[in-house]
Amino acid sequence: MRYQPVIGLEIHAELLTDSKVFCTCQNEFGGSENTRVCPRCSGLPGTLPLLNQGAVRLAAKAGFATDCVVHNYSAFDRKNYFYPDLPKAYQITQFEHPICTDGHITVTGGKDIRINRIHIEEDAGKLVHDDYEGISMADYNRCGVPLIEIVTEPDFRSVEEVQDFVEQIALRLKYAGVCDARMEQGSMRVDVNISIMPVGSTEFGTRAELKNLNSLKAIGRAIEYEINRQAEILDNGGTVVQETRRYNDNHGDTKALRSKEEAHDYRYFPEPDIPPVLLSDADMAEIKASMPEMPQTRFARYTKEYGLPEEDSRLIISNKEFSDFYDEAVKVNPDYKQISNIMLVELMRHLNESEKAVSDLLFSPADLAELVKMSTDSVVSRNAAKDILKIMFDSGKKPMDIAKENGFIMDNDASGMDDIVSKVLSENADSMESYRNGNEKVFGFLMGQVVRAAGKGANPKLIKDLLTEKLK
Amino acid sequence: MALKKLRDMLDKKEISAVELTEQYLDKIEKADKSINSYITVCAEGALEDAKKAQEKIDAGSANAFTGIPISVKDNICTMNVKTTCASKMLEDFVPPYDATVMEKLKKSNIVMLGKTNMDEFAMGGSSQTSYFGGVKNPYDLSRVTGGSSGGAAASVAGGLCAAALGSDTGGSVRQPASFCGVTGLKPTYGAVSRWGLIAFASSLDQIGVIAKSAEDTGYLLNGIYGYDANDATSSKKSEGGYTSLIGSDISGIKIGVPKEFFGDGLNDEVKQAVLSAAEYYKKLGCELVEVSLPSLEYAVSAYYLISSAEAASNLSRFDGIKYGTRSGLGDDYNDLIKNSRREGFGNEVKRRIMLGNYALCSGYYDAYYKNATRIRTQIRSEYKEIFEKCSLLLTPTAPTTAYKIGEQENDPVKMYLADIYTVTVNIAGLPAISTTCGYDKNGMPIGMSLIGKPFDEKTVISVCDRFERDFDKREAAL
Numbered sequence: 001m002r003y004q005p006v007i008g009l010e011i012h013a014e015l016l017t018d019s020k021v022f023c024t025c026q027n028e029f030g031g032s033e034n035t036r037v038c039p040r041c042s043g044l045p046g047t048l049p050l051l052n053q054g055a056v057r058l059a060a061k062a063g064f065a066t067d068c069v070v071h072n073y074s075a076f077d078r079k080n081y082f083y084p085d086l087p088k089a090y091q092i093t094q095f096e097h098p099i100c101t102d103g104h105i106t107v108t109g110g111k112d113i114r115i116n117r118i119h120i121e122e123d124a125g126k127l128v129h130d131d132y133e134g135i136s137m138a139d140y141n142r143c144g145v146p147l148i149e150i151v152t153e154p155d156f157r158s159v160e161e162v163q164d165f166v167e168q169i170a171l172r173l174k175y176a177g178v179c180d181a182r183m184e185q186g187s188m189r190v191d192v193n194i195s196i197m198p199v200g201s202t203e204f205g206t207r208a209e210l211k212n213l214n215s216l217k218a219i220g221r222a223i224e225y226e227i228n229r230q231a232e233i234l235d236n237g238g239t240v241v242q243e244t245r246r247y248n249d250n251h252g253d254t255k256a257l258r259s260k261e262e263a264h265d266y267r268y269f270p271e272p273d274i275p276p277v278l279l280s281d282a283d284m285a286e287i288k289a290s291m292p293e294m295p296q297t298r299f300a301r302y303t304k305e306y307g308l309p310e311e312d313s314r315l316i317i318s319n320k321e322f323s324d325f326y327d328e329a330v331k332v333n334p335d336y337k338q339i340s341n342i343m344l345v346e347l348m349r350h351l352n353e354s355e356k357a358v359s360d361l362l363f364s365p366a367d368l369a370e371l372v373k374m375s376t377d378s379v380v381s382r383n384a385a386k387d388i389l390k391i392m393f394d395s396g397k398k399p400m401d402i403a404k405e406n407g408f409i410m411d412n413d414a415s416g417m418d419d420i421v422s423k424v425l426s427e428n429a430d431s432m433e434s435y436r437n438g439n440e441k442v443f444g445f446l447m448g449q450v451v452r453a454a455g456k457g458a459n460p461k462l463i464k465d466l467l468t469e470k471l472k
Numbered sequence: 473m474a475l476k477k478l479r480d481m482l483d484k485k486e487i488s489a490v491e492l493t494e495q496y497l498d499k500i501e502k503a504d505k506s507i508n509s510y511i512t513v514c515a516e517g518a519l520e521d522a523k524k525a526q527e528k529i530d531a532g533s534a535n536a537f538t539g540i541p542i543s544v545k546d547n548i549c550t551m552n553v554k555t556t557c558a559s560k561m562l563e564d565f566v567p568p569y570d571a572t573v574m575e576k577l578k579k580s581n582i583v584m585l586g587k588t589n590m591d592e593f594a595m596g597g598s599s600q601t602s603y604f605g606g607v608k609n610p611y612d613l614s615r616v617t618g619g620s621s622g623g624a625a626a627s628v629a630g631g632l633c634a635a636a637l638g639s640d641t642g643g644s645v646r647q648p649a650s651f652c653g654v655t656g657l658k659p660t661y662g663a664v665s666r667w668g669l670i671a672f673a674s675s676l677d678q679i680g681v682i683a684k685s686a687e688d689t690g691y692l693l694n695g696i697y698g699y700d701a702n703d704a705t706s707s708k709k710s711e712g713g714y715t716s717l718i719g720s721d722i723s724g725i726k727i728g729v730p731k732e733f734f735g736d737g738l739n740d741e742v743k744q745a746v747l748s749a750a751e752y753y754k755k756l757g758c759e760l761v762e763v764s765l766p767s768l769e770y771a772v773s774a775y776y777l778i779s780s781a782e783a784a785s786n787l788s789r790f791d792g793i794k795y796g797t798r799s800g801l802g803d804d805y806n807d808l809i810k811n812s813r814r815e816g817f818g819n820e821v822k823r824r825i826m827l828g829n830y831a832l833c834s835g836y837y838d839a840y841y842k843n844a845t846r847i848r849t850q851i852r853s854e855y856k857e858i859f860e861k862c863s864l865l866l867t868p869t870a871p872t873t874a875y876k877i878g879e880q881e882n883d884p885v886k887m888y889l890a891d892i893y894t895v896t897v898n899i900a901g902l903p904a905i906s907t908t909c910g911y912d913k914n915g916m917p918i919g920m921s922l923i924g925k926p927f928d929e930k931t932v933i934s935v936c937d938r939f940e941r942d943f944d945k946r947e948a949a950l
Contacts, residue, residue, distance in 0.1 A: 039569055043789045045562070045670040046549040046571060048703050078785050080832070084805050089788030136805065138793065267832035269841060272674035272782055274704050 003196040003231050006204050007162055007223065008154035010191040011169065012147050013179040014123070015058045021122050021146035022049035022092065029185060033128070033139040041144035043087035048273050051076075055146040056099070056277055058178045059120045060287050062148050063100030065172040065294055066115050070287075072279050074099040074119075076271035081264045084138050085125040093121035093149075095268045099277065105172075106296075107164040114153040121147050148178070154193065154204065159220045166190055166216060171295045175320050184214050194223060195240070196230045205230070206240040210254055212247045222247040226254055298323060306336035315344055321358035322348075328365030329372075338372045346386055350393045362396025371399040381460055384408040410459040417454065421466045424449045435471055443467065474684065475540060475691045478634055482529055482539045489529060489539030493522035493583050496541045500585065500632045503950055506613055509626040511546050511604050512554050513586040525581040537580035537695050543633040545624050546587040547594055548679065549668035550574055553584075557670050558602035559592045561796045561816030571668020572703070573637060573679055573696040580695065585633050588623030592818045593787065594644055594672045596620050597870075597890055598881045601820045606877060609652060610948035611916055615874040616881070618651030620644040624682045625652035629948045635683040635692050641672050642775055643869070643894025645680035646906035650869035650919020653908045653948065655936070656682045657689035660926050661901030662707030664693075665700030671786040673779035674705075676898040686905060686936035690714035693929065709927045717934035723757025725935065727922075728862035732768040733893055739872045745910030745918040746868045749939060753866070756938065763858045763865070768896060770847045775895035776888055777831045777844035784828030790816060823884060848899050855900045859925050864935055868893050869906040869919035893921065903929045905936045908945060915946070 020027050023040035040047045063070040077095035103115035123145040128137045150169065156162045170181035170188060181188040190213050195205035210226060213219045225247075230240050244263075245254040279287075293301075295317045302313035317323045322343070329339050347368070351358070371392070375385040380403050391402045403409050411417065425432050428449060435442040450463045481487050497515050504510055518541065525539035544550060547557045549567035551574075556562045570578065578584075591601045599622025600606035607622040609615040610630035617626045621638030625648035628636050638645040640658035649656025658680040669679055679696065681689040694715070699708040729750055734743055754760050792798035792812025799811035817825070831840035858865065871890055880886050897904040902923055909920040924932035 042794065044567070044569075044795070045557075045565070045789065046555075046567060046569075046668040048667055048705075050702065051704060080785050080788060082788065082791060082806075082809050084791075084793045084809075087789060087794055089791060090785050265834050267785070267829060267834075267837075269781055269785070269832055269837075272705070273671075 001231075001235060002199045003227065003234070004157060004199045004201070005223065005227050006154050006195050006197060006207075007156035008193040009150070009152045009156070009162065009165070010193065011150040011166070012189040012191075013062070013150065013173055013181065014187040015055050015146040015148060016177060016179060017052055017054040017058065017146050019052055019054075020144035021052050021055045021120070022144050024050070025144065027145055029187070031141060033137070034141060037140045037143070041087070042140050043089075049092060049271075051274055051277070052146060055120055056279070057287055058146075058176075059099050059118060059148050060279065060284070061176045061291060062118050062150070062173060062178045063103065064288055064291050065176040065178065066100075066103040066105055066118070066150070066169065068100035068103030068115060068118055070100050070279070070284060071097070072281070072284070073097060073276055075276040076120075076274045077268045078271050079266045079268055081266060083124070084136065085127050085140075085143075087125070087140060087143060091122060091124065092271055092274070094119035096270070097276070105165055105168055107161045107168070109161070111155075111161065113155045113161065113165050116151045116153050118148050118150050121149060123147050159223050162192070162223065163216050163220060166219065168296070171318065175292055175295050177292075183216070186214070189213075190219060192219065192223060194226050194230075196227055196234070205234075206242050208240065208242070208254070209244045210247050211244060211257065212249075214249065218247060218249050221249075221252050222254060225252060229254070295320075295323075302336075306330070308336060308340055312340055312344060316340065319358065325358050325361070325365050325368075329369040332366045333369035333373050335372055335376060338376060339369065342368070342372060342385070342389065346389050347393075350390065354393075361393070363392045367392060367399055374399060374403065378410055378412065378459065378461075379403070380408045380410055384410075407455055407457050409457045411454065411457045412459050412462060417459070417462055417466055420454050421450055421463065421470060424453055425470060432471065443471070446471075473634070475634060475688045478540060479536060483534060485529075489522040489525040489583065490519060492539065493518050493541050493585070496585055496633060499630075503630055504632060507608050507610055507626050507630050507632070508605050509588055509607055509617075509623040509630065509632060510543065510586040511556055511558060511589050511602075511623070514553060514584055517553065518583050518585050521581065521583040525583060528581050535580050536691065537577055537582040539581065539583060541583040541585050541634050542577075542692070543585050543588045543624060543627040543636045544574065545590055545621050545636070545638045547590060547639055547670045547672075548574065548637055549670065550584065550587065553587065555587065555670065556604070557593045558590045558604055559816065559818065559821070560603045561790050562670075563603070563797060565795055567668070569668065571679075572665035572700045574668065577695055582695075588621070588627055588636060588638075590623055591620035591644075592821050593670070593783070594620040594639055594641055595783070595820050595824050596881075597643065597647055597887055599623060599648065600877060600881045601818055603818060608877070609874050609916075610950055611653060612874070612914065614876055615916065616651065616877050618648035618870070618874060620648070621656075621680075621682060622648045622652075625649050625654055625656065628652070628654045628682050628684060630950055635681065635688055637692075637696070638680050638682050639669055639672075640678055640680045640898065641676045641779060642891050642898050645682055646894050646904060646919070646921055647870050647891075649682050650906045650908070650917065651874035653917030653946070654682055654684060655686050655689055655905065655907045655940070656680060657686070657693060657905045657929070657933070658897060658903065659693060659697065659929055660707070660710070660903045661898075662705055663697050663710045663903070663927065663929070665698070665703040665706045667700055667702035671782075673782040674786060675782060676775075676779055678898070685940055686907060686933045687715055687718055689905065690718070690929070690933040707927070711927075714929050714933055717930045718937050720934060722753075722935055722938050724759065725864065725931075726759045726761050726862035727753055727935075728761045728763035728858055728865045730763050730765045730768075730858070730865055730867060732765050733867040737871050737889070737892070738868060741910070741912045742868050742870070742872065742918050746866065746920045749909040749920050750866055752939060752942070753935075761862045763861055765851070765854050765858065765896065767847060767850045767854055768892065771851060771896045771899060772889055772892050774844040774847035774851070775891065775899060776827065777840050778848065778899075780824045780828030781831045781841050782828070784825045784832065787817075787821065787825060792816065820884070851896055852900045855896070855902065863925065863928075863931055865923040867921045867923065869921045870894070873912045873914070873916040873918055897921075897923055902926060903932055905932050907936050907940055908943065909939070911946060
């Protein structure tokens with residue numbers, strides 16, 4: 001039988017706050033075990049949580065970035081379960097009154113994926129198992145790291161829709177400064193709920209929850225594997241069990257972690273130590289106003305207003321800093337296409353080769369805009385512009401200074417050039433002869449000779465015109 | 473001796489802070505073997521505190537609390553001093569920080585004599601569930617002190633400190649104060665920071681004061697109240713000046729007498745004593761108003777559901793992984809957690825944890841926890857209505873006086889029902905004070921309570937003080 005997958009996502013994203021969500025420990029990645037721990041986040045008796053308002057702000061931003069309703073009133077609850085990496089034995093989360101609900105993102109094919117809710121919660125620590133010694137150790141550095149959980153409706157019907165959604169949400173969170181969305185580091189973690197049903201059916205099957213998906217590729221492979229696994233069960237007359245399964249990237253398969261029967265009863269109830277979170281309309285307006293332009297808006301601007309190809313637009317916006325740099329440059333010189341070209345080809349290559357980020361650049365967007373203008377105004381040649389960019393990249397010097405120092409300024413003096421061309425031709429009479437006999441390849445050689453004689457500032461177009469004229 | 477008088481003596485150098493502390497330590501040494509009001513006596517620390525206090529007094533920079541020797545309930549965290557909650561679970565727990573109340577008082581160089589005994593994790597009304605043995609009533613050593621702040625009340629009644637810090641979740645300051653013939657004040661929820669108070673039921677817990685008089689409770693409350701950024705539930709509404717209305721004319725004040733508090737189950741001697749106190753106020757020109765709190769009959773159930781649910785969650789952190797009792801039994805961490813909790817907690821604590829988890833289970837949540845919160849809302853609105861008709865309520869503190877040790881602590885339901893007159897105050901977050909208003913045929917103190925409007929501790933204290941001035945108090949014969 002042919003089956004249709006039905007997929008929903010639960011995405012955990014670590015918030016880019018300076019400190020943890022309920023204490024003042026630093027919120028960072030890595031470092032030695034238990035170095036970012038205090039009485040509060042290690043759950044010592046008598047301590048109380050202290051809500052980081054920065055986390056509330058970022059969660060609201062996540063809501064605005066995904067067209068959610070951001071609520072004036074939200075509240076925290078306790079999710080109770082025992083595990084050694086959870087020092088209070090409950091996680092503070094938002095269960096009954098999440099901060100954001102009812103959002104959506106449009107994916108490829110123009111389909112809307114509904115977002116059920118976004119809520120704030122704290123992360124747990126980590127257990128480190130030493131099988132040799134037969135012991136487990138707890139590292140509480142991650143305890144209390146602020147998270148949002150984004151829960152979608154089961155609206156996805158294909159891997160492509162899922163991947164597009166995940167890519168878009170990662171980009172929007174990055175743009176909004178909510179999360180750095182590094183799946184491989186775990187700062188954004190995607191859990192996939194997936195069931196299958198016969199094509200044409202409207203009744204959902206029993207779902208499995210897939211965990212440990214560390215890349216877009218892993219998400220794709222895990223979903224494909226799971227569709228086949230569930231299809232095989234149904235084709236053989238079996239029934240799919242509701243369970244949590246762990247994806248193994250080395251084997252490309254999923255293995256059962258725990259069944260529904262083993263699932264916890266979390267005994268949720270309102271967190272009595274934290275008063276409800278109240279955001280006034282003024283707070284909301286202020287947060288909204290602080291939101292940068294979102295990538296989807298930028299995409300529309302680049303393609304519709306600037307006339308850039310979709311692929312180029314997508315490439316530029318895929319890195320916010322890069323896109324910001326582009327926007328600053330076109331403000332100075334609205335040559336959308338040329339600036340896009342030099343950035344996507346030349347600048348991108350230098351960045352990749354040197355493994356540098358846009359923030360490492362030694363020159364400003366205005367410098368780049370000027371360089372492009374120098375090229376289009378024939379102050380320097382196109383090739384010279386490329387050389388100048390490399391020098392800007394390495395030294396941070398101004399393009400005009402570089403051009404002057406290195407003789408890149410094009411010499412547009414036709415009479416002077418006329419003499420040089422005549423001189424080169426007289427010195428290469430055999431080549432001229434050869435060209436006139438139909439060997440057109442020689443033209444390039446003669447071009448090169450003139451350029452060498454004229455220096456870096458030679459205007460190639462002028463040379464070409466003069467040579468063509470004289471070789472007639 | 474009144475705190476004000478002690479202050480005067482210290483300032484006039486009639487006694488030094490060290491001498492005063494030594495006197496209390498001597499008395500503890502002699503009497504506490506039989507009372508068992510302290511779990512930890514900080515003899516050395518107290519003398520050191522006293523020395524520093526004296527230096528401050530000598531330098532003329534003393535304030536209200538400098539050199540005053542107090543006791544602190546053992547669920548209030550004290551830096552570098554064991555804080556056990558009277559539980560095997562925290563037998564050796566030494567907090568690396570002070571509760572906010574301690575931080576405030578230490579700044580004034582108060583003297584901490586030691587940590588007082590209590591019901592384990594403040595769960596109980598007898599102070600007999602302590603892992604360190606029960607507390608005995610200074611008025612009659614064969615009787616209970618009430619609880620859970622039984623050690624605090626007994627330390628005040630027995631003269632083993634000048635005043636005491638306790639905590640009150642459902643009556644734990646007022647009821648032992650009533651049983652031990654002293655005065656206990658439970659402030660408005662949010663008036664005093666809970667930072668450092670080891671949580672029993674977070675939405676009900678409040679640090680309170682037990683002392684020899686209403687005036688003394690106000691005196692000490694002045695040193696511990698106030699908003700604290702470390703406790704998000706603490707309030708900015710408190711204004712302090714808790715003794716400022718003492719001595720003012722109380723005639724014309726309307727005192728509500730809620731009829732449900734005088735019904736079945738109330739011991740007749742207690743009833744008569746509280747009603748005579750009402751008559752006393754009437755004679756002074758107060759107006760007695762009959763009021764009604766119809767939801768009282770559901771209050772005990774609601775209280776036990778909410779407090780046990782929160783307790784079950786609050787006490788989950790005691791798993792033997794990070795601190796506290798760790799069982800040597802078991803092969804994996806599930807066993808480790810189970811066995812540590814089995815060994816570390818006493819029966820009453822286990823009973824509340826089971827009750828609380830049951831109330832929160834999916835499938836029972838609506839019937840128990842959710843309904844209990846509805847009753848909480850109802851009780852709050854009934855109190856609001858009542859306070860439109862009067863400024864204060866007068867009620868008995870407990871249905872009985874202190875009973876014989878072993879008489880009823882083993883009947884949990886009977887024990888729970890005895891909380892009926894105190895729990896609504898916590899449910900509604902109100903301030904209330906208990907003071908002695910008579911003695912029963914065995915000579916045991918009878919307690920009455922005055923319940924006030926939110927953040928109106930001042931009125932509660934001054935109206936209570938007025939009664940105490942004319943009341944013929946009998947000291948415990950130790």
